[in-house]
Amino acid sequence: MNKHIKLALIFAAAALAGTGCTVDDYNDAYLDGFDSDQEVTDIQTVSYTLTDADYSSVANNAANKAIAEAAGPEAVEALAAVGTAKCFSEAAPAETYLPAFVSAGYNSYLSNGSTVTVTYRKATAQAEEIVKLTAAETYTVTGENYKSVWGETPANYFTPSKPLEGYADKFLSAAYPDAAEGTVKLVSYNYSDSEPSTGGESAATSIDESFAGGLNAGQIVKGESSSTWTLDSYNGVNSAKVSAFKTEGAQDLWLISEKVNLSASEQPQLAFDVKISYWTHDGLQVLVSTDYNGVTPEEATWTDLTHCFAFDGSTAGKWYTAGICDMSAYKSDAVYIAFRYQGNGAEKRTTTYQVDNVKVASISRNAASAASTLAAMTRAAMVKERYAAYTFNGTNWEPTPDTAVINPEDYEAMGSSHPNFSSSFSPDVYLPVYLKLKYPYAQPEETKDIAYQYYEDNVTSPRADRYAFDGSQWTKVEAYETLEGPFKKVDGKWSFNPSLTIVVAPDKSELSKSIYQAGVDWVIANKDPMYRYDNRSDSYMTDSEYYSGCAVGYTNLNWRINTLPKYYWGPAGEDISAYENWASDDKEAARASYAAFYAETEKRFGEVMSGALGTLYPNVKMIDGIDVIYTLEFMLYTQHIGSSTGKVTHAFEFKLVADGKFEYVRMYALAPEFELMRDENFK
Numbered sequence: 001m002n003k004h005i006k007l008a009l010i011f012a013a014a015a016l017a018g019t020g021c022t023v024d025d026y027n028d029a030y031l032d033g034f035d036s037d038q039e040v041t042d043i044q045t046v047s048y049t050l051t052d053a054d055y056s057s058v059a060n061n062a063a064n065k066a067i068a069e070a071a072g073p074e075a076v077e078a079l080a081a082v083g084t085a086k087c088f089s090e091a092a093p094a095e096t097y098l099p100a101f102v103s104a105g106y107n108s109y110l111s112n113g114s115t116v117t118v119t120y121r122k123a124t125a126q127a128e129e130i131v132k133l134t135a136a137e138t139y140t141v142t143g144e145n146y147k148s149v150w151g152e153t154p155a156n157y158f159t160p161s162k163p164l165e166g167y168a169d170k171f172l173s174a175a176y177p178d179a180a181e182g183t184v185k186l187v188s189y190n191y192s193d194s195e196p197s198t199g200g201e202s203a204a205t206s207i208d209e210s211f212a213g214g215l216n217a218g219q220i221v222k223g224e225s226s227s228t229w230t231l232d233s234y235n236g237v238n239s240a241k242v243s244a245f246k247t248e249g250a251q252d253l254w255l256i257s258e259k260v261n262l263s264a265s266e267q268p269q270l271a272f273d274v275k276i277s278y279w280t281h282d283g284l285q286v287l288v289s290t291d292y293n294g295v296t297p298e299e300a301t302w303t304d305l306t307h308c309f310a311f312d313g314s315t316a317g318k319w320y321t322a323g324i325c326d327m328s329a330y331k332s333d334a335v336y337i338a339f340r341y342q343g344n345g346a347e348k349r350t351t352t353y354q355v356d357n358v359k360v361a362s363i364s365r366n367a368a369s370a371a372s373t374l375a376a377m378t379r380a381a382m383v384k385e386r387y388a389a390y391t392f393n394g395t396n397w398e399p400t401p402d403t404a405v406i407n408p409e410d411y412e413a414m415g416s417s418h419p420n421f422s423s424s425f426s427p428d429v430y431l432p433v434y435l436k437l438k439y440p441y442a443q444p445e446e447t448k449d450i451a452y453q454y455y456e457d458n459v460t461s462p463r464a465d466r467y468a469f470d471g472s473q474w475t476k477v478e479a480y481e482t483l484e485g486p487f488k489k490v491d492g493k494w495s496f497n498p499s500l501t502i503v504v505a506p507d508k509s510e511l512s513k514s515i516y517q518a519g520v521d522w523v524i525a526n527k528d529p530m531y532r533y534d535n536r537s538d539s540y541m542t543d544s545e546y547y548s549g550c551a552v553g554y555t556n557l558n559w560r561i562n563t564l565p566k567y568y569w570g571p572a573g574e575d576i577s578a579y580e581n582w583a584s585d586d587k588e589a590a591r592a593s594y595a596a597f598y599a600e601t602e603k604r605f606g607e608v609m610s611g612a613l614g615t616l617y618p619n620v621k622m623i624d625g626i627d628v629i630y631t632l633e634f635m636l637y638t639q640h641i642g643s644s645t646g647k648v649t650h651a652f653e654f655k656l657v658a659d660g661k662f663e664y665v666r667m668y669a670l671a672p673e674f675e676l677m678r679d680e681n682f683k
Helices: 003-016 023-030 052-060 062-071 073-085 094-106 125-135 143-150 168-175 369-381 408-414 427-438 510-526 564-569 587-616
Strands: 045-049 115-123 137-140 184-191 207-209 230-232 239-242 250-256 265-277 284-289 319-326 336-344 352-364 384-392 397-399 403-405 447-456 459-469 474-477 480-490 493-496 500-503 556-558 629-634 650-658 661-669
Touching (some): 094 480, 125 184, 125 447, 168 184, 168 397, 239 250, 239 336, 384 403, 480 500, 510 587
Antiparallel strands (some): 250 336, 459 474
16 A cells, blocks of 8 residues: 555544534533533443445545545545445555544444444455455446547447557546556446448338347447446346436436438337336436437437327336327438436436337338348347456556456346346356356466446445466455454544453443353363362353353352362362461461462463453454553452452453464552452451
């Protein structure tokens, strides 16, 4: 990662940390009787695992956006990638962007001193390119771009003689003049194996389009819109479908017919079937032009024919004939019919339209026109929508190396009726086969990055995976690591704090019981079962252990000298003679027994809880230059500290010495009256 981005993020976060209003500002203003001076304390230690939706929330958080914008365009792009790739990265670290997310969820009720440990995904160093690919913006080749390729030839697609590779750098450089080195973009374009006509062929004299051969990408113009016309094949019946549902910004989508010659027609008419679903607005126009250049509809003159047809939202979900329009006024040799859809998801203008059986019928003086009609339809069917990935190398845009994008025709070849993968049409099943067919001569250790669309929770979004070839098969490479990050609230602000304090209160809470149970489980796995033997029931306890004193049911540490040595350590075969004088009238002898006992129990508990922390927090990572200390506060139950104390009495510190591995450091009393060897205990 560029070090300048890191520094920029640090300064941006610091500059913005003091802005915004507090909860008390709101409460004072709007809640009668609220006293902001009365402190309500709720200190908790909470664990939370991010969901896929949470990564989007992080990326869209206003405070995070402000931090990224202050740091520069590279940081803005990296933050956006968090939402699409569903992970953090070196360029968008969790330490910078999770505090705002934690604050939004916990700030209103957790007090200073609280800690939220968040489990999250971070892209591995080798997967940074996957993150860029997943988050890449799509550039759609425009009508003007095609005109610059073909001149006066009306073609809105690339061909073998004029491939995208020869023009992409020009288009992308104009669209993104300030792109940073390493920026990745997807390019959406049309392609045909056939070269365009240079003129001379006669146009079809009628149209009879049922979309049986698919949807012609060459007839779709969508400009900057994120949505498009798609082929719907419900119940085996094809139709052209369009909607602005779940889009952002204005959608302006054209579906334009092939050129039709009506110059020799008598009483030409236009008719089609329509189905309207989820009506929210009138969004479809029917237009006709005689001067469309075949590429840029905005340069043509269009006459609105919408008034000829009935688009009735009350017929929701039902097919019907929209109407019949007299086309006698358009007896030209170059007539184009267009369906133009305009909507906006953010404004709730999202009506879904489906169009089928589009017919321009006439009484023709030339019966041989059927042949030219078939030829025109064949030419149209050759145009396919495709995608390619491009990376800016600092000077030029070039195809992203070792990268492939799954195209609509690929999904179809795999057997899908939709241009995307899903839980029922898994990329994990089909991508290894796709790679084997696409790269038959791949060598061992070759890797490929694959971008594709994935449908989940009613949303289709981009994803990307990396695959490696082992000489016989392609296998997906794990691109992410799972980490845990503690975030602590201090002086009203949440910040990353790798050192963690956990209050294991004697309150029988789920948190406290889980920590004691982890200690018991470690003893079960590693120590003699006699440390858990209950001679009263002649059974072995699974919720208590007396090797170190963890008692789940009571959520305290049982360090009673009259219990552990006599009933558990001795039966386990230990020499307990050093502790036998605990009740002696000789105070020095008693003190010596207590000192030996507490030293031994401390050592044992340090051993047990070090192992337990490794199972509770296996994803905690070492941080260069920082000592990560976990401090756990427990209540001790001893001969001098009663079981009804009701609060934690001692703290135990553990140091992270390797990823997910802890080492005991020390113990100390939380108040003078809890000192184990104080003189008052031996008077």
